[in-house]
Amino acid sequence: MLRLSALAGAAVAAPFLSAGDAMAQGFKGDDQPVKIGYLPITDATPLLIAHARGLFDKEGLRAEAPRMFRSWAQIVEAFVAGQVNVIHLLTPATLWVRYGSKFPAKIAAWNHINGSALTVLPEIGKLSDLGGKTVAVPFWYSIHNVLLQDMLRAEGLSAVTKGAGAGGGVGPKEVNLVVLAPAEMVSALAARSIAGFIVAEPFNAAAEIAGVGKVLRFSGDVWKDHACCVTFLAER
The missing domain is CATH 3.40.190.10 (Periplasmic binding protein-like II)
Structure with a gap:
């Protein structure tokens, strides 16, 4: 299939x-x-x-x-x-x-x-802190991928795709993007295999309630009334 x-x-x-x-x-x-x-x-x-x-x-x-x-x-x-x-x-x-x-x-x-958000590890305070780390998107063909890459470019960061567990293979001005099913994102953040994810609710709220992450940006604040x-x- x-x-x-x-x-x-x-x-x-x-x-x-x-x-x-x-x-x-x-x-x-x-x-x-x-x-x-x-x-x-x-x-x-x-x-x-x-x-x-x-x-x-x-x-x-x-x-x-x-x-x-x-x-x-x-x-x-x-x-x-x-x-x-x-x-x-x-x-x-x-x-x-x-x-x-x-x-x-x-x-x-x-x-x-609107209705989506970028959720990150508790210690990440700003977008530039994602340099050298891995962030998950729900699908390559998603508005989330578009919004995330737009935010990263504005911070002088480059999106790369080096696969899960790229570790030291990601430069300080690069952010490694991987695709994860929405239902897997909170557990991946809790395991610290990713530094953040961008997706629709309820997974952003779930990460905050579980104490494993926090909302850094709401998608509607980046692109008002986006599809x-x-x-x-x-x-x-």
Whole structure:
């Protein structure tokens, strides 16, 4: 199946995208129920509340119980394979799926704006303190990656990708970026394998409550009313 490494090139992903689209096309109109896929973050709230309140049923649609995924790679896999047909997805990732991989899909609604934060170890007091350290983003194709790199450049720091555990391989003016599933970020910060992460709630608050980190910057303070997750449907 489509793995995170495959997301670097549309040519690698194309067979999976085509196969998933062909399989899902076998369903006829209303014969296919609403199958929601989500990650356990606040971005999923509109879809989960709509299901809990029976709003799909009121529109004459059958809706299955929402299915939880732990990473963006997993939810993209399931979406293109037709296992789920309504998902919330990072805005830059929708552009990659639609145009980079030529999968016929569309944005139906914005789920939320702002709502994310850069959380760091307690001893880090300012952005420049991240020099020589590792910070996690939820996905390369994420607004979080865009915002973080914009902040780092403003501090004269360069983003590099040297992998987890790069250690001394990162220069004092470099910040090593790695991808982590949101659900893994707080534990990674507690283990000090990363110096910070940028992601949506509830993981920033969770780190503060657990005493393993603190919010350094809110994403809306960097880019007011920025897009984050959107509701994504197959074009059909």
